[in-house]
Amino acid sequence: MLEFVVPALNLKAILPQLLLALTALTVLLVDVFAGKEGKTSLGALSLIGVVAALIALILTRGSHESAYAGMLMADGFGFFITLIVCCVAFLSILASMNYERICPEIRAGEYYCLLLFAAFGMSFMGNAGNLIMIFVALETMSISIYVLAGFKRDNLKSIESALKYFLLGAFASGFLLFGFALVYGASGTLDIVKLGSFFTAHPDTLHHPMVLGGIALMTVGFGFKIAMFPFHMWTPDVYEGAPTVVTGFMATGVKAAAFAALIRVFFVGFGPLQADWTAIMWVAALLTMTIGNIVAISQTNIKRMLAYSSIAHAGYLLIAFVVGTDLARSGILFYLLAYAFANIGAFSVVSAMGKKGEEYSELSDFAGVGFKYPFLGLMMTVFLFSMAGIPPAAGFMGKFFIFSEAIKSGYIWLAIFGVINSVISLYYYLGVIVRMYFQEPEREINIVAPAGTMIAALSIAAFAVLQMGIFPSYIWDLARESVKMIM
Amino acid sequence: MIENQSIYLALSVVLFIIGAAGAVCRRNAIVVFMCIEIMLCGVSIAFVTFSRAHHSLDGIFMVLFVMAVAAAEAAVGLAIFVLMYRKHGSIDLDKFNLLKW
Numbered sequence: 001m002l003e004f005v006v007p008a009l010n011l012k013a014i015l016p017q018l019l020l021a022l023t024a025l026t027v028l029l030v031d032v033f034a035g036k037e038g039k040t041s042l043g044a045l046s047l048i049g050v051v052a053a054l055i056a057l058i059l060t061r062g063s064h065e066s067a068y069a070g071m072l073m074a075d076g077f078g079f080f081i082t083l084i085v086c087c088v089a090f091l092s093i094l095a096s097m098n099y100e101r102i103c104p105e106i107r108a109g110e111y112y113c114l115l116l117f118a119a120f121g122m123s124f125m126g127n128a129g130n131l132i133m134i135f136v137a138l139e140t141m142s143i144s145i146y147v148l149a150g151f152k153r154d155n156l157k158s159i160e161s162a163l164k165y166f167l168l169g170a171f172a173s174g175f176l177l178f179g180f181a182l183v184y185g186a187s188g189t190l191d192i193v194k195l196g197s198f199f200t201a202h203p204d205t206l207h208h209p210m211v212l213g214g215i216a217l218m219t220v221g222f223g224f225k226i227a228m229f230p231f232h233m234w235t236p237d238v239y240e241g242a243p244t245v246v247t248g249f250m251a252t253g254v255k256a257a258a259f260a261a262l263i264r265v266f267f268v269g270f271g272p273l274q275a276d277w278t279a280i281m282w283v284a285a286l287l288t289m290t291i292g293n294i295v296a297i298s299q300t301n302i303k304r305m306l307a308y309s310s311i312a313h314a315g316y317l318l319i320a321f322v323v324g325t326d327l328a329r330s331g332i333l334f335y336l337l338a339y340a341f342a343n344i345g346a347f348s349v350v351s352a353m354g355k356k357g358e359e360y361s362e363l364s365d366f367a368g369v370g371f372k373y374p375f376l377g378l379m380m381t382v383f384l385f386s387m388a389g390i391p392p393a394a395g396f397m398g399k400f401f402i403f404s405e406a407i408k409s410g411y412i413w414l415a416i417f418g419v420i421n422s423v424i425s426l427y428y429y430l431g432v433i434v435r436m437y438f439q440e441p442e443r444e445i446n447i448v449a450p451a452g453t454m455i456a457a458l459s460i461a462a463f464a465v466l467q468m469g470i471f472p473s474y475i476w477d478l479a480r481e482s483v484k485m486i487m
Numbered sequence: 488m489i490e491n492q493s494i495y496l497a498l499s500v501v502l503f504i505i506g507a508a509g510a511v512c513r514r515n516a517i518v519v520f521m522c523i524e525i526m527l528c529g530v531s532i533a534f535v536t537f538s539r540a541h542h543s544l545d546g547i548f549m550v551l552f553v554m555a556v557a558a559a560e561a562a563v564g565l566a567i568f569v570l571m572y573r574k575h576g577s578i579d580l581d582k583f584n585l586l587k588w
Binding site: 056131132135136139143144147150153154156159160162163164166168171172174175177178182184185189190191445463 | 496506507510517519520523526527529530531533534536537538541543546547548549552553554556559560563564566567569570571574575580583
């Protein structure tokens with residue numbers, strides 16, 4: 001008979017995530033009992049929770065264990081992903097506290113609660129040691145974000161984006177699950193580490209159609225979440241329609257979590273099969289970055305433009321995924337953090353561009369912003385420099401690590417295409433800066449002055465971007481250590 | 488191995504393909520969502536079959552989680568459909584054109 005052993009309750013391994021979930025529940029309770037005045041403190045309360053999670057994360061750093069019968073991997077890799085997720089959640093909440101004044105619908109307990117639950121799911125995706133865990137964490141994250149995308153209840157665009165994201169997301173999870181089923185059928189286990197040892201012990205099963213089909217279906221499922229070509233079509237629609245702060249949150253957090261799960265499943269679970277998926281991912285990386293960059297040029301809405309740019313960034317990350325060495329994977333982690341700060345900063349600036357009930361997210365609205373709102377203009381310039389990969393911003397170091405490792409490992413053409421794409425992307429990133437500083441505004445825009453929380457969010461993000469760009473060694477060492485400690 | 492394993496697997500693949508094809512072709516949001524649920528049914532049958540074949544419980548646990556998550560997804564999805572119907576007067580996917588597909 002099958003024996004069932006109750007796994008030991010290891011709270012230390014899940015302390016940061018536990019704090020996130022507890023804060024989410026507390027926020028929901030406070031929202032019910034605190035009445036009207038209490039609602040203003042919800043953002044601050046969630047902020048405290050995220051900071052507590054961050055502190056717990058740093059205190060428990062260095063743990064290297066598998067908990068809950070292998071369901072959870074509390075290792076260095078999970079540590080780094082949770083670090084990215086906590087930073088993203090922290091900055092999103094700060095920006096949301098300002099965005100409340102432009103979009104009053106989000107002043108609700110559910111909003112912060114869902115945001116924290118989404119962060120909870122993202123962090124577990126980075127720590128998952130079992131395909132069941134990946135699925136549940138992925139859905140915890142996705143379902144929260146479907147709701148967040150449609151949070152502007154009276155705005156048809158927002159509802160439409162939630163509907164599209166929901167239908168396509170559920171469709172993609174179906175593919176992911178069938179991929180899991182096929183791999184389970186071939187190997188008899190859902191544990192990622194055991195999958196790895198199974199394929200090493202039975203090389204004859206490697207090219208079984210069930211394994212190859214399973215990997216193809218899983219690529220579809222993960223490719224949807226990281227916005228890989230040809231599964232990127234939802235990105236611009238959803239990013240444009242969703243409330244701007246939520247867009248920043250999902251552009252960075254979802255990408256980091258999905259890349260984490262992708263790396264763990266493919267490198268730990270299907271490590272022996274690396275040669276097979278490299279060819280497909282090579283083409284996918286090239287097409288993802290090229291299509292993202294070329295279509296971004298023709299956009300007139302800044303949220304759509306940043307959406308296509310985020311597709312392009314997924315392409316750069318896929319280059320490192322194809323290269324697949326330890327250093328390349330550290331490059332992915334470094335790039336994800338650099339991209340998270342720059343992107344969430346840029347979306348926060350866009351979210352600050354509005355007044356109650358009205359948002360200015362057309363590119364033409366940014367004309368003259370550099371002089372009318374010097375702080376926002378300066379911050380936007382820093383973030384766009386980072387995304388374009390201009391030194392001394394963090395994006396430059398991220399691209400440098402990825403491309404140099406690609407060249408060292410012999411993927412010279414991929415590196416060349418990556419550099420060509422970075423040059424193409426300069427055109428539209430610098431286009432925004434040119435508009436901000438060298439063009440006269442076409443229409444009068446008046447925005448509510450950014451609150452202290454927004455100024456704090458932007459300053460922290462800009463500081464992090466410059467810090468990682470000028471002194472990258474600390475984060476780079478951390479990323480390298482994290483990848484070495486993947487279990 | 489269990490008897491007729493390939494029949495169960497064929498059933499799961501057929502269900503999955505029916506669901507996927509329906510999700511791509513149909514235009515009513517609720518029908519598309521039902522098709523996605525059919526895909527999940529196919530997945531569940533595959534998991535149960537493999538679970539029996541390997542004498543392991545993992546697949547059956549997975550099915551429980553799939554059902555729970557599908558229920559949560561249905562709650563959120565139907566809420567979004569209701570909101571869409573109130574605002575837009577239709578849940579026909581062809582009629583949504585504020586955002587370019």
